[in-house]
Amino acid sequence: MHVQDAMKTRKSVRSYQSRSVEKDKVDRILEAAHIAPSAMNLQEWRIVVVTDSSTIRKIVEGAVPSQKFIAETPLLFVCCAETDKANMKCGHPRYAVDLSIAVDHMMLAAVEIGLGTCWIGGFTQQPVKDILNIPEEIEVFALLPVGYPDDPSAAAKRRKSIDEIVCYDTWNF
Numbered sequence: 001m002h003v004q005d006a007m008k009t010r011k012s013v014r015s016y017q018s019r020s021v022e023k024d025k026v027d028r029i030l031e032a033a034h035i036a037p038s039a040m041n042l043q044e045w046r047i048v049v050v051t052d053s054s055t056i057r058k059i060v061e062g063a064v065p066s067q068k069f070i071a072e073t074p075l076l077f078v079c080c081a082e083t084d085k086a087n088m089k090c091g092h093p094r095y096a097v098d099l100s101i102a103v104d105h106m107m108l109a110a111v112e113i114g115l116g117t118c119w120i121g122g123f124t125q126q127p128v129k130d131i132l133n134i135p136e137e138i139e140v141f142a143l144l145p146v147g148y149p150d151d152p153s154a155a156a157k158r159r160k161s162i163d164e165i166v167c168y169d170t171w172n173f
């Protein structure tokens with residue numbers, strides 16, 4: 001699959017089959033994070049792979065109770081950063097940018113092998129730390145449920161027009 005096709009096919013999946021994800025597929029997604037670029041090549045990402053269904057349920061109940069669909073997934077990547085929380089010279093936090101790139105790599109790698117994902121930012125960090133014994137100084141950045149989608153068809157993308165988000169040569173919005 002071409003990268004552009006993976007980007008076009010990817011959608012947020014909020015309904016999963018109970019079927020588990022094969023180990024080689026888990027490894028393939030992890031490889032996508034592993035090879036992602038990062039500021040100063042610091043690779044601050046740390047990923048906890050959770051496959052135990054009762055642990056996934058506990059995380060959902062404790063950290064993201066309003067998004068129960070996550071408890072259906074057989075696989076949850078808890079994407080963290082071990083970081084000094086420094087900003088880059090441009091003012092943006094380095095770890096947040098690096099983690100975003102890595103998680104996006106993971107989502108696209110998942111699409112290529114027939115899996116669905118949904119980036120979860122709407123969660124509380126502390127319960128996740130407590131349940132997974134994650135040290136206090138670590139940032140829990142995103143939850144990424146992964147599984148076989150109930151509906152694997154592509155979805156229409158609801159996006160602004162290109163003209164609304166791009167201009168040329170000078171700011172012209």
Ligand SMILES: Cc1cc2nc3c(=O)[nH]c(=O)nc-3n(C[C@H](O)[C@H](O)[C@H](O)COP(=O)(O)O)c2cc1C
Binds near residue numbers: 010011118123
């Ligand atoms: C940083 C970020 C945080 C998100 N948090 C959530 C979330 O907590 N729950 C959820 O269901 N979707 C979440 N999403 C998914 C977005 O709602 C989704 O990407 C957007 O509506 C576009 O739809 P699509 O992913 O199907 O193209 C998040 C996406 C991003 C990039």
